[in-house]
Amino acid sequence: MIALPDQLFTSLETSGWAMSDAVIPVEWRHSLKEVSQTLFEAGQFHDALIGQHASRQKNTDIRGDSICWVDPHLPPYVTHPFFLFLADLRQTLNQTYFLGLRSEELHFARYGSGYGYKKHLDQHRNCPHRKISVVLYLNDDWGTDDGGELCLYEEGNAGLERVTRLLPTPGRFVMFRSDQIWHEVLPTRKTRWSLTGWFRDDQPIAG
Numbered sequence: 001m002i003a004l005p006d007q008l009f010t011s012l013e014t015s016g017w018a019m020s021d022a023v024i025p026v027e028w029r030h031s032l033k034e035v036s037q038t039l040f041e042a043g044q045f046h047d048a049l050i051g052q053h054a055s056r057q058k059n060t061d062i063r064g065d066s067i068c069w070v071d072p073h074l075p076p077y078v079t080h081p082f083f084l085f086l087a088d089l090r091q092t093l094n095q096t097y098f099l100g101l102r103s104e105e106l107h108f109a110r111y112g113s114g115y116g117y118k119k120h121l122d123q124h125r126n127c128p129h130r131k132i133s134v135v136l137y138l139n140d141d142w143g144t145d146d147g148g149e150l151c152l153y154e155e156g157n158a159g160l161e162r163v164t165r166l167l168p169t170p171g172r173f174v175m176f177r178s179d180q181i182w183h184e185v186l187p188t189r190k191t192r193w194s195l196t197g198w199f200r201d202d203q204p205i206a207g
């Protein structure tokens, strides 16, 4: 089991989401940023699509990032400490909450200036296998004027919605329940880099 601060699990349990600015060492972020930038420069990113199966389509009004899927079983990821951390985290979540998580599905994402991702749920109605979403922000610096906040919506008392806005600051790590937490990426004012993933209870088909 990994030594994640208890507060992360308490927060995941009570709010459905958790955040840490301390668990990801700066070197991990640097090397992942380098990999993602190299892949981007080599033309390995493509426009993210919305919808499922045959109805998948591009709609930058809803979702404006471009992405590059990564296979955690292949180099350079398979030996990278962040991916070992994720595998460990999955095991810890299974031991603590009996979630039956079996795999990680991951992609790098890059939002150009002006783009975001409208309010959505990560778990699709007809495909309930994404259980926990994780995001690591790879940006080198981020200020309050740069936009691109991740907004997390929680159902509060008396049907009131609580909104938390998280800036994609360097090395920030966020996890949330894919089936419960509606969220949104506000339009960014500069290029925004991240690595996004989902713990699933099946074996993934990337795409």
Ligand SMILES: O=C(O)CCC(=O)C(=O)O
Binding pocket: 109, 117, 122, 135, 149, 150, 183, 184, 185, 194, 196
């Ligand atoms: O980058 C983020 O903050 C969240 C991205 C997201 O919601 C997604 O890719 O499903």
Ligand SMILES: [Fe+2]
Binding pocket: 120, 121, 122, 183
């Ligand atoms: Fe999402």
